[in-house]
Amino acid sequence: MARCQFWANRAERIGSSLRITMKNIKDLPAHNRPREKLKERGASALNDEELVAAILGRGVKGHDLRTISRSVAKLIRNHRKNLTIEHLTAVRGMGLAKAAQILSAFELARRYLIKDAVKVTGAQDMIPLLADIVDKKQEHFVCFSLNGAHEVIEKRIVTIGLVDRSPVHPREVYADVISDRAAAVIFAHNHPSGDRYVAS
CATH class of the missing domain: 3.40.140.10 (Cytidine Deaminase, domain 2)
Incomplete structure (x- = not known):
């Protein structure tokens, strides 16, 4: 029983160590990093969190990129086209510059990728x-x-x-x-x- 407990504790420590190690984008294998993945497989291969990470590029001191990207991706899903700079800057690690990057990407998509508005007059x-x-x-x-x-x-x-x-x-x-x-x-x-x- 003691031996089983020893291995269980060891496995838990290894798991915790891996979670800490893999927390930062730079710790991921190169082919799984958002920008490298985009280059090799195209933007459509990235999930929401990875797309945000590719736009932002890096985190800030005390706030790693993966955590920031996860929070921002959740905001985007919740607010969609009603997303504001206030929503984004409320996320820890998101200042004005990073919020502007996200909203600017949205605006470019709106201008050039989303079809023109259809007006109903009759x-x-x-x-x-x-x-x-x-x-x-x-x-x-x-x-x-x-x-x-x-x-x-x-x-x-x-x-x-x-x-x-x-x-x-x-x-x-x-x-x-x-x-x-x-x-x-x-x-x-x-x-x-x-x-x-x-x-x-």
């Missing part, structure tokens, strides 16, 4: 936005969140029903709309039968 503007559900064999209930300029913030398929109905609960409809801080909302659904009558 029913005709909705036709191309609903083209993907026209021929579906089940009824799809779709919700569009709009900002104050009536530009589409987000399109979501709320429910997929049967051939002639799609039950919808207000909770499922408005939860995401409120999160989007939408100024307006548009609901739509398809008719698998092909009928063009207006549903009541």
Whole structure:
């Protein structure tokens, strides 16, 4: 029994030592470091934490890069496009310069990678936005969140029903709309039968 306890304690010490050793990016094998991994396998091979680490580059005294990146990645997932410089600078080890790096990367992506905003001025503007559900064999209930300029913030398929109905609960409809801080909302659904009558 004493011998088993000895090896259990030794294993625990080794595990703790490894966790400490592998805490810093520089302690990882070269092929697992974010920037080297990006070079070899492309940005899509990196998880959220690694992408943040690749942008930030290094930690600061008392706050290693992996811990900072983990906290920032969590903030990004929670706040998405509502992420602010105040959110970022509240993370230990994140000063103005590092927060600016993250927000600048977001803005570049918004300008050049995200499609232009679609503005809805009438029913005709909705036709191309609903083209993907026209021929579906089940009824799809779709919700569009709009900002104050009536530009589409987000399109979501709320429910997929049967051939002639799609039950919808207000909770499922408005939860995401409120999160989007939408100024307006548009609901739509398809008719698998092909009928063009207006549903009541």
